[in-house]
Amino acid sequence: MTILTRIARGACACALGGVAFAASAQDTLQAGTDATVNPTVARQQAREIAQGDPQRWYRNDPQQQTLRKELGAALQEAQNACRKAPAAERKSCMDEARATWQRETAQLGKPMPRQ
Template sequence: MKKIISGILLAASLGIAAGAACAQSTPQGVAQHQQREIARGEPARWLKDDGTMQAQLATKRKEIGAALNEALNDCRKAAAGERAGCVRQARETYRQDMANVKELVAQSNTMGGVHETAGPSE
């Protein structure tokens, strides 16, 4: 009985993972590279804090740039009539985030601790 339940849970989790993979905007080659890195374990850099404001700003700028790339990838998948507006909105969000990068870092610093992200947002 336990084997049947385990099999069902495994099949369900694989189905969910496959569905999530299809919904992501990460290009196939990049996703495969990420999976190979993750299989090797967490790199030490993941556990190292950004100790200085300069390092925190650099990390936040990198995150903002990655968010822009993901948004632009999503825009490429949109209908032809919606692409221009989607790209314009993505670039405007990028511009606003870069203009407010110091405030975004300060806001991140006030959050502190570990936050559970599996549940519904408030």
């Protein structure tokens, strides 16, 4: 009988603990509303929102333009090298150069890995 009593008490304690945890989690979620933001911070945020997006977000990236020029120059060099190759290898060489250029140009839109 004492084992059953201990099991029942343990189950009740777990249930009460779960209810208490859920209640504290709900309080935490409600604490993140706009009503709890410091008024000074709220005014600063309102000013920043009213100013709109920073202009630097809309400027062209000169690094991207430079990379495109370099890729074009590399393609031209590869094509010139292919033209000097024997006629039997020329078409596959040109196809490979073009495929490399297309693959690297497609990767320009993706973020570059940090080194």
